[in-house]
Amino acid sequence: MDGENKWHKAETPAIHAAGLDLGYRSAQGLNLLASGISFDLQQGELTCLMGPNGVGKSTLLKAIMDQHPPIKGAVFLGKENVRQISDKERAKKVAVVLTEKIPSGAMTVLELVALGRVPHTGWWGRLSPHDQSVVNKVMDMTNIRDLAGKKLAALSDGQRQTALIARALAQDSPILILDEPTAHLDLTNRFEIMYLLRDLAKKAAKAILVVTHDLEVAMETADKLWIMEAHKPLLTGSPEDLMIQGGIQNLLPGNKWQIDAASGKIRLKDPARLPQIDGPAHLSHWIRNAFRKNRELAQPERIVVSEQPFSILLDFADQKEEVNSIAEMIGFLRLRAKKNNSNTSR
Template sequence: MKAEKKEIQDILVTQDLSIGYKQGKKESLCLLSDVNLTIRRGEMVCLLGPNGAGKSTLMRTIAGIQPPLAGCTLVEGIPIKDRNYKEIAQLLSIVLTERINVGNLTVYHIVSLGRHPYTSWMGKLSNEDNEKIKWALEQVGLLHYANNFINELSDGERQRVMIAKALAQDTPLIMLDEPTAHLDLPNRVEIMRLLHRLARETNKAILLSTHELDLALQAADLIWLMSRNEPVKVGAPEDLVLNGSIEGTFHNKSFNFDRKTGNFIMNYQKKQSIQLLGNDVMGFWTQRALSREGYQVSCEQVGDCCVNLLEDTMEWEVKQNGSTIKCVSIQELLFYLRNSLSKEK
């Protein structure tokens, strides 16, 4: 009996990869060396890092657009370096940042371009090609827009069209360069949720570069964290938060990374201390507003000003210099504190 072919789990592997640029015939500028990374089937990996860390160079090198200085990239065990464009197009598909402005093409026509690596020189679509296109459109929820022109769609819908094109290309690896650029918050969230679902349901490997740290921490299975002149750090988002890698990579005197919330918090110049009594959701947002206003917030008694949260009535009781007043909103609370502080001066 003939043994069944075992499905390859490691979709993308880089072996001792060095990335950078040739400078003349003999010299080269190496941004990163000895890069050994892996993406497995069904995983969504987010590439993060500050500007200038080499994210775009790494993506281009993996995709075969830019030659490596050393080492190689393998997709399903096949080296990219010496393959022609048609062969590479059957191994990986790419969704770029640029906005699509081809108003005379329908959604179906654009997605059908993903089948180009499999068609003859005449570009005629087979029944299998058409089935792949319809399936891809169904996956992104746009089958009912198949005959619409692309310029009739919103930015979020256009990005889903490009993801459908990559799905129709039917490659084991899908690469996306900042797929949430140009999108508003709801669409950024939807795109990240869509990509995470597609990795699971299609069993493809998805690699995307992004500046959306907060969304990457929630959606990614793995993060590749790049910083200048340092090896790429790899791990689950939570591991990179807990071991301080995220905080260290994005360290800046203007803000701090809060490990508890996964958010960046701006550093404001503190003008005085204030006591805040209360917690839960109301306390969190009150503390954030007071910090933005320049107060050092503490639950201990400090100075002569105390804000007590009356959660039952959603009011803020302010005790200062022997007097007590109540505010019915954070806006009113901040207005009162600003005026009382200016009077003291």
């Protein structure tokens, strides 16, 4: 699926690849993970790469960073083949934040961020006034200037992740690649980090690629999604288009799970039969959610849910029962199902 349109400005992508085959060669032969992989990573956009484990996401990142060349095809940074760029020059073009162990707790935030200038100064180089200016600028951009003297060991997980992003930004590279940057963060920090990255893509005109399994945050923040499936071409497009057109469902092989088209959240598929539910849409949604999780419940012919005051009328052919909470509804329907099963077994 092509996420571009006729109004997209023609420009050289930050990263371009067409027809990549990814995999490994061994004594047993070729282990092909992915084939026909094509993409353009654009400046000013936050792109999320998603897919099940084992489909080749890490191998794709290694191909971009020239750590594991593709079996077929080539990756271009701008107009240059990544294989023809020196390590030093590549570090100036691509900054990477991997799922890495944080350096020694004795290091301060300022010292960590300053390491981002190594491609420009060398390991033994001192920071010039320009280098110091860049470090100060990215610490302001990421709102961690007040943490400059703090030891890494004293930071929260969210603060450490932000400091690592600041270190990558200090490389002053047009491309930023992050592998699972929100994996160990709480709900609020997951959104904070991803909105920070989105803001950086827009304000600093960077091309940002994030590998993530966090669909909820990706739907909320990404400009583009790349969906990777085993042995299939990359599916690309805006999150909204992929949701509306159904491509997002490719993240969930099998018949057990589905992605709710309204909320973008993963949930169990609906039971084969659900009762008719009348009432406000937001209340009906949670009644259906309860039935998805509790498939053993007795099924009324009809349910009427009211908002003020909250009540649930359970309408059976032989009985009507009014309850005042979903927990009470579940308890009643579970008990009725047990009685029905007991009567049937006699």
